[in-house]
Amino acid sequence: MKSKTILLLNLLLACVAALAIVLMLSLPAFSQETGEALFKGKCAMCHAADASGKTTMGEKLKIPDLRASDTQNKSDADLKNIITKGKDKMPAYETKLSAAQIDGLVAYIRGLGKK
Numbered sequence: 001m002k003s004k005t006i007l008l009l010n011l012l013l014a015c016v017a018a019l020a021i022v023l024m025l026s027l028p029a030f031s032q033e034t035g036e037a038l039f040k041g042k043c044a045m046c047h048a049a050d051a052s053g054k055t056t057m058g059e060k061l062k063i064p065d066l067r068a069s070d071t072q073n074k075s076d077a078d079l080k081n082i083i084t085k086g087k088d089k090m091p092a093y094e095t096k097l098s099a100a101q102i103d104g105l106v107a108y109i110r111g112l113g114k115k
Ligand code: HEC
Pocket: 038, 039, 042, 043, 044, 045, 046, 047, 057, 061, 062, 063, 064, 066, 070, 071, 072, 074, 079, 082, 083, 087, 088, 089, 090, 091, 093, 105, 109
């Protein structure tokens, strides 16, 4: 191969590697964002957009504030399980959301607890 071709190939490889790094770095932020959008779209009617549980539904069903220590002290696995399988009046999202989407929601709920 000519050295010019080899140089071009190396440049191409470097570009692909750089792109892969950028993608990897932006993934956590992406799941955070989709978690927020999902929460507002699918959960806020009961839990309220700020997760306080202060909605008509929330008062009727006695929904806990997801930012409070009661929820925040539960493990990620517990939260994931509740969202996946449901709990009393809390609907199960097993068939409606992917595991990755539920992970995004757990991350979003965690983020709320830190504020
Ligand atoms: C129909 C109203 C309703 C909807 C919609 C709803 N929830 Fe709930 N959620 C509840 C109720 C009621 C509880 C309390 C269950 C219990 O502990 O008895 C609850 C509890 C929870 C808990 C557990 C809190 C704890 O500390 O035990 C989490 C986490 C949660 N919901 C997340 C979500 C997410 C994420 C969504 C959207 C994908 C969602 N919920 C949609 C009604 C709802």
